[in-house]
Amino acid sequence: xxxxxxxxxxxxxxxxxxxxxxxxxxxxxxxxxxxxxxxxxxxxxxxxxxxxxxxxxxxxxxxxxxxxxxxxxxxxxxxxxxxxxxxxxxxxxxxxxxxxxxxxxxxxxxxxxxxxxxxxxxxxxxxxxxxxxxxxxxxxxxxxxxxxxxxxxxxxxxxxxxxxxxxxxxxxxxxxxxxxxxxxxxxxxxxxxxxxxxxxxxxxxxxxxxxxxxxxxxx
Amino acid sequence: xxxxxxxxxxxxxxxxxxxxxxxxxxxxxxxxxxxxxxxxxxxxxxxxxxxxxxxxxxxxxxxxxxxxxxxxxxxxxxxxxxxxxxxxxxxxxxxxxxxxxxxxxxxxxxxxxxxxxxxxxxxxxxxxxxxxxxxxxxxxxxxxxxxxxxxxxxxxxxxxxxxxxxxxxxxxxxxxxxxxxxxxxxxxxxxxxxxxxxxxxxxxxxxxxxxxxxxxxxx
Numbered sequence: 265x266x267x268x269x270x271x272x273x274x275x276x277x278x279x280x281x282x283x284x285x286x287x288x289x290x291x292x293x294x295x296x297x298x299x300x301x302x303x304x305x306x307x308x309x310x311x312x313x314x315x316x317x318x319x320x321x322x323x324x325x326x327x328x329x330x331x332x333x334x335x336x337x338x339x340x341x342x343x344x345x346x347x348x349x350x351x352x353x354x355x356x357x358x359x360x361x362x363x364x365x366x367x368x369x370x371x372x373x374x375x376x377x378x379x380x381x382x383x384x385x386x387x388x389x390x391x392x393x394x395x396x397x398x399x400x401x402x403x404x405x406x407x408x409x410x411x412x413x414x415x416x417x418x419x420x421x422x423x424x425x426x427x428x429x430x431x432x433x434x435x436x437x438x439x440x441x442x443x444x445x446x447x448x449x450x451x452x453x454x455x456x457x458x459x460x461x462x463x464x465x466x467x468x469x470x471x472x473x474x475x476x477x478x479x480x481x482x483x
Numbered sequence: 484x485x486x487x488x489x490x491x492x493x494x495x496x497x498x499x500x501x502x503x504x505x506x507x508x509x510x511x512x513x514x515x516x517x518x519x520x521x522x523x524x525x526x527x528x529x530x531x532x533x534x535x536x537x538x539x540x541x542x543x544x545x546x547x548x549x550x551x552x553x554x555x556x557x558x559x560x561x562x563x564x565x566x567x568x569x570x571x572x573x574x575x576x577x578x579x580x581x582x583x584x585x586x587x588x589x590x591x592x593x594x595x596x597x598x599x600x601x602x603x604x605x606x607x608x609x610x611x612x613x614x615x616x617x618x619x620x621x622x623x624x625x626x627x628x629x630x631x632x633x634x635x636x637x638x639x640x641x642x643x644x645x646x647x648x649x650x651x652x653x654x655x656x657x658x659x660x661x662x663x664x665x666x667x668x669x670x671x672x673x674x675x676x677x678x679x680x681x682x683x684x685x686x687x688x689x690x691x692x693x694x695x696x697x698x699x700x701x702x
Contacts, residue, residue: 328564332556341551345543348567433661442652444660445667452668 269334283354284400290361295389297368301375309365316358323351346467353460360457378439388454395461408469421458425451488553502573503619509580514608516587520594528584535577542570565686572679579676597658607673614680627688640677644670
């Protein structure tokens, strides 16, 4: 028979997985809004962030209640503390998706990204989707064998982020300062999104393997 | 007589205040390194971030131990959970100071900021110092009457962040795309630094007043 603690932990875990779904969907739709200059979609993402924030807040409340009621110690306590940090990372990923959507809205009806960089941002959106869906799997199952994949996606994102810097700084850049800044900030939002997915995964790795948090490598 | 719980909480609190001092010093020195193109100082800030990360990790360990050993509930538990989140915000502020220092190092021996914007970044550095030192006071004393001041500093930082956008996007901008991107990213680091100070302060306000986290306003 499962304990009350275990049942409550299952609920927290399901809510964290639900957050990965929500922030994954938010970033997918934000990318779509960015590439299509779709104002209605951008505003839906912006409006939808409140739901993500509320869920993060609910998870924190539930974790606090679980600690107060069940008084877990040792590994059990670390799971709950880890859940608090994962919820914070996922909440921030929702904010970053919202930032992408706001950039799309700011430049509407013009596209915020020059035609020749649409492909790169489409790939960054795809990598964001892959990394958050694998992070969701790691949280759902505790199977940390996806961690190297997640690290590889993060490395891809970092590489694209650096490439975009090179492109906007090249002498052949013809879109001016505003577009260069838009591309740089957007690129940073995707890169930070991936970083937070890595942080969330590291937390699960720490919980599953018992390794201390500092110095844990996904590679 | 003070309880063991209260003594441990005092230690956590002292460590959080120490973190505010460290991340305040890091941002001050990063600003100095930026304005003076001082490579040695930039590298000192970059090297020093490990100490901040270790302290954040120590605080998390101590909070976990306090919960396991003392099994606090209700308001006491909320204080410890709040300390975890404040430590995470302060750790991120250290990262942002490191980012400023890295930008100074990247452009060395050239200054990363055009002459006519040095004054603005000096003010942003000053506001960062003010906001983190007041955040430290709020954490140390629990006196939340400084919260409106902190909100005002944050509003100042946001205003300067917007002004810098206007400047790099104006037709009279003569420093090219690279400098525009440097200014935009640096400005964002200061703005995010202030945001995290506000988050940390909000946590204290929540703990002191008992208001729920979502929707708490500092203004």
